[in-house]
Amino acid sequence: MKITNTSLKFKTSIFVLLTLISISGLISYMGLPVESFPSIKQPMVIVAVPYVGVSPEDMETLVANPIEKKLKEITKISELKSTSLEGYTNITAKFESDMDIDEAVRKVREKVDQARPDLPSDVDEPVVQEVNFENIPIMLISIVGNQSLVRLKKIAEDLQDMFEQIPGVLEVKLSGGLEREVKVNLNPYRLKYYNLGTEDVTKAIRNENLTMPGGAIDGGNLRFSVRIPGEFKNINELKNIVVKRKAGRAIYLGDLADIYFGFKDQQSYARINKKPTVSLSILKRSGENIINISNRVKQILNEEQKRFPAGVSYVISNDQSRDIRRMVNDLENNIISGLILVVLVLYFFMGARNGFLVGIAIPLSMLLSFIVIDAMGYTLNMMVLFSLILALGMLVDNAIVIIENIYRHHQEGKNLMQAAQDGTAEVGVAVTTSTITTLAAFSPMVFWPGVIGEFMSYLPVTLIITLSASLLVGLVFNPVIASSFLRLDSRMDKLPGNRFLEYILPKYEKTMIYALENRILVMGITAFLYLGMIFLYAFMGHGIEFFPDLEPKQAWVKIDMANGTRLEATDKVVREVENRIGDTPDMKYYVSDVGHQTNMNDFSGGGASTPHKAQVTVDFVERPARHQNSFITLKEVAAKVRNTPGAQVDVTKPQDGPPTGNAVEINI
Known part of the structure; x- marks a missing residue:
């Protein structure tokens, strides 16, 4: 083949290229970001609108309907869905797959701004954002102990500041604990006596709690900025606010209300093994290395744990780096063990030297693949790692055929250079064709439409890259290496593999002769077996599923109570569930979250508190x-x-694979 002949003509250059590929491949592999899921831009935009204290019916009428009316003016929206809860509306706009996500976000934001005059004046600012896999936390850290929630939250806030300084961390969300606030409890009888309303008090507080600019003063060669500080520093300043003057007498806020430090009403409760906890959710930037971030987080936790108060500890859950770390280790182990096993197996048929010349195709093809993967901007995510592991067994196919044929030609008396040329040319077309047919089997997956298609496309693309690299290695590098290092082995006839072939070939020859003499019988048996397999699959198969139902690492106990149920009542039921599952076998710990439920199809990064x-x-x-x-x-x-009693309780497991929604969904 022309490509092989050219490579053999410039052997020195090929060896230099091999060295460069090895070094560049190692650099690319070490520099590839490692993450759980591929970063996918989904053509879906979410509009979240909080409006505290408003019923679901009013949220639909006052908030959802005006925004939906404007959003329907946008073309290329294939589905528009809204969910209204107490104090919260979530509107999801799903676009056609060819819509640019940035353009979709811009158009949705424009329409929401146009709908703003039709919304209530006191509604919170609507939040518009794209659906993003990156909004899934890579790690959840729970601070638990026998301290108060105020103390636990202070520890968590200190850790939050440290985690946010880690390169690659996008955001650290803190949940749980108690948040301090100043409570102003107005006395209605005093308000009535002084003929005042709550709006008078609110306006007085708002106008006094200000820091205002006061211009500038020139002094000699300098110019000084002046500001008038007016923000409250303590409760006494708040008590001394003059709300109104009546008959020349000032009416102070302290005369109208009891003012004291308190805590915000809790919107949710969180516990680990019945102990109160404060949680930190860590989100990483797109394309950053999840393993490096995880290692740094754990290093900080180990250092800071020495300074925790007695009885305070942390629990790490939902650590996505654990699975990725295992897959990376599996890939490295498979490359090494694959090389050893290939050399060992080929030793029985071709000898140690020839077996090594074939086995070198595995690391060389992988290193070449890493260069291309890095150049394409891919990350080492679950789909890419799975594809690389899947391709490992196919990397030596081309090298085995080519090296064995070169050895045969050399055995017939040709010099190494001529043997490399003739041996590769003889099987080159067959090797190329077999690789192309394998690639053709995977190539239709590249055109799989939709979000799932984009998710799954990493598998065929990675396989195409890896198998193409193995073909290049087989046609370019293997002949050059063989022409320099291949040696005839006089002990080839004594190898176990050769003796096995001498034993099995006569029997195989007799079988082939019988099959050729009884073609109708052989074809009939083949057709019968083919139809039999179809029959067995049709009547004894276990169906079709997108992802296999893997043994779960977690169990989700979801508790639903009647709408309008108070948080305290829901918490009482959760404590009953905790008592019942306390002796579950193989349980490491259980985390209770009252006021929230996990929704794997919600990537908005937020949501309303649901007390029921x-x-x-x-x-x-x-x-x-x-x-x-x-x-x-x-x-x-x-x-x-x-x-x-009093609740609907469902026990499920986390969904395997990419989020795809429910298998069947009926909307009425």
Whole structure:
């Protein structure tokens, strides 16, 4: 082949190129960002509008309908859906797949601004943002101990500042704990006596709690800026606010209300194993290395734990870096073990030297693939890692055929250079064709439409890159290496593989002769087996699913109560559930979240507090340490929480694979 002949003509240049690819491949591999999921721009925009204290019906009428009316003017919206809860409306606009997401966000923001005059004047500012996989936290850290929630929150706030300084961290969200505020409890009888309303008090506080600019003063060669500080520093200043003057006498705020430091009303409760907790959710920037961020977070936690008060500790949950770390280790181990096994297997048929010349195709093809993957801007995410592991077994196919044929030609008396040329030319077309047919089997997946198609496209693209690299290695590098290092081995006839072939070939020859003499019988048996497989699959198959139902690492106990249920009443039911699941086998810990539920299809990064909903997340120990299949444990948890009074309790597991929504969804 022309490409092989050219490579053999410039052997020195090929060896230099091999060295450059090895160094560049290692640099690319070490520099590739590692993350859980590929960064996908989904053609979906969310409008979130908080309006505290308003019923769901009024949220729909006053907020959702005016915004929806404007959004319907945008072309290329394939689906528009709104959900109105108490004090919160969420509107999701799904666009056609060819719509640019930045353009979609711009258009939605414009229409929301146009709808602003039709909304209530005191409604909060609507939040417009795209659906983003990056809004899924990579790690959840819970601070738990026998201290007050105020103290736990102070510890969490200190950690939050440290985590946000880590390169690659986008945001650290803090939830739980108590937030201090100044409470002004007005006395209605005193207001009535002085003929005042709440608006008078609100206006007085607002006008006094200001820092105002006072212009500038010139003094000699200098110019000084003047400001008038007026923000409150203590409660006494608040008490001395003059709300109104009546008959020459000042009416102070302290005369109308009791003023004291208190805490905001809690919108949710969080506990770990029945102990109150404050949580930190860590979000990373797109394309950043999840393993490096995870290592740095854990390093900070180990250092800061020495300064925690007695009895305070932390728990790390939902650590996405754990699975990615395992897959990266699997890839590295598979490359090394694959090379060893290939050399070992080929030793039995081709000898140690020839086996090594074939095995070198594995790391070389991988390094070449890493260069291309890095150049394309890909990250080492689950889909790419899975594709690389899948391709490992196919990387040596081309090299085996080419090296074996070169060896045969050299055995026939040709010199190494001529053997490399003739041996590669003889099988080059067949090797190229076989690789192309393999690529053709995966190429249709590249054109899979929609968000799931974009998610899954990483698999065929990575396989195409890796197998193309193995073809290049087989046609360019293997002949050059063989022409320099291949040697005839007089012990080839004594190798175990050669003896096995001598034993099996006569039997194979007899079988082939019989098959050729009885073609109708062989074709009939083949057709029968083919139809039999179709029959078995049709009647004994277990159906089709997008992602396999893997053994869960968590169990989600979702608790739903009647709309309007107070947070305290929901918390009482959650405590009952906690008591029931306390002795669950293989359980590491359980996290109770009263006022919130996890929704894997919500990427808005926020949401309304729902006092009538709650969730208990049960984390199982690692699989080797479990005493039973976690599916059995899942059923046991479901049996324990069945018939919980006053609530609907469902036990599920986290969804495997990319978020795809429910299997069947009926909207009335």
